[in-house]
Amino acid sequence: xxxxxxxxxxxxxxxxxxxxxxxxxxxxRLRRRAHHDGPVAVASHLPNRVLxxxxxxxxxxxxDVTAEFxxxxxxxxxxxxxxxxxxxxxxxxxxxxTRRQERCVQLQAVEDGLxxxxxxxxxxxxxxxxx
Amino acid sequence: xxxxxxxxxxxxxxxxxxxxxxPVVEQVERAVIGGDWGASGYTTVEQADHLGRVLQLGPxxxxxxxxxxxGWPGLYLAVRTGxxxxxTDVPLPGLRLAxxxxxxxxxxxxxSAVASSARALPLRAGSxxxxxxxxxxx
Numbered sequence: 001x002x003x004x005x006x007x008x009x010x011x012x013x014x015x016x017x018x019x020x021x022x023x024x025x026x027x028x029r030l031r032r033r034a035h036h037d038g039p040v041a042v043a044s045h046l047p048n049r050v051l052x053x054x055x056x057x058x059x060x061x062x063x064d065v066t067a068e069f070x071x072x073x074x075x076x077x078x079x080x081x082x083x084x085x086x087x088x089x090x091x092x093x094x095x096x097x098t099r100r101q102e103r104c105v106q107l108q109a110v111e112d113g114l115x116x117x118x119x120x121x122x123x124x125x126x127x128x129x130x131x
Numbered sequence: 132x133x134x135x136x137x138x139x140x141x142x143x144x145x146x147x148x149x150x151x152x153x154p155v156v157e158q159v160e161r162a163v164i165g166g167d168w169g170a171s172g173y174t175t176v177e178q179a180d181h182l183g184r185v186l187q188l189g190p191x192x193x194x195x196x197x198x199x200x201x202g203w204p205g206l207y208l209a210v211r212t213g214x215x216x217x218x219t220d221v222p223l224p225g226l227r228l229a230x231x232x233x234x235x236x237x238x239x240x241x242x243s244a245v246a247s248s249a250r251a252l253p254l255r256a257g258s259x260x261x262x263x264x265x266x267x268x269x
Binding site for chain 2: 001004005007008009010011013014015016017018019020039065068069072073075076079080082083086087090117119121
């Protein structure tokens, strides 16, 4: 997807994105747990910066936003609990519980130091041409 | 060719984006991320505004949001900054809601939606000033 982004950008254009990823340096067992507990597909084995540079981006900046990730994850659970009855009426008890469980598992993985969230900003070189 | 995990994710989000969104869902979203744009992830309004600044969005600039869901944060950024936006995602229900919101926000002339996988976006090379996505690349 990063290569596609680079192709679609004009020379000098920028990409900025948030991404959830395993904490760098985990041993294989903990990495598997990060993959299991994280959202969708916490799959990449390479650092974000390397992925962006391999895709042809320059001036890569990475900012750790894990603390805010943890705060927001906890807030989803707490607000969901606060409005549980109305949410159950709207979505059904099973769905509300499934989502709560997903968020709790992810939050636990963050608290255990297995998952991080980062903001990446990078630029397509001005002399890159259209491809 | 999508993997089984991708197909499962597609099924899950197609269902979730299309479900009813009562006032309580918006109330929860406002309390957690600070807005009511149909977000269910971890990007707050404050963080979306930061994206707008680092991407130098404004009138005349063209933004691509990959995996836009119901339009968060790409449509919000278009409304907030005046830029043009193309929203892409696979589930149609989210994109439909996003375009409905674009009309409500008087931004329909600056917003368009493309139902496509990020693997093969049918868009012209070199045609965007900025690309954004939030927790799509994991």
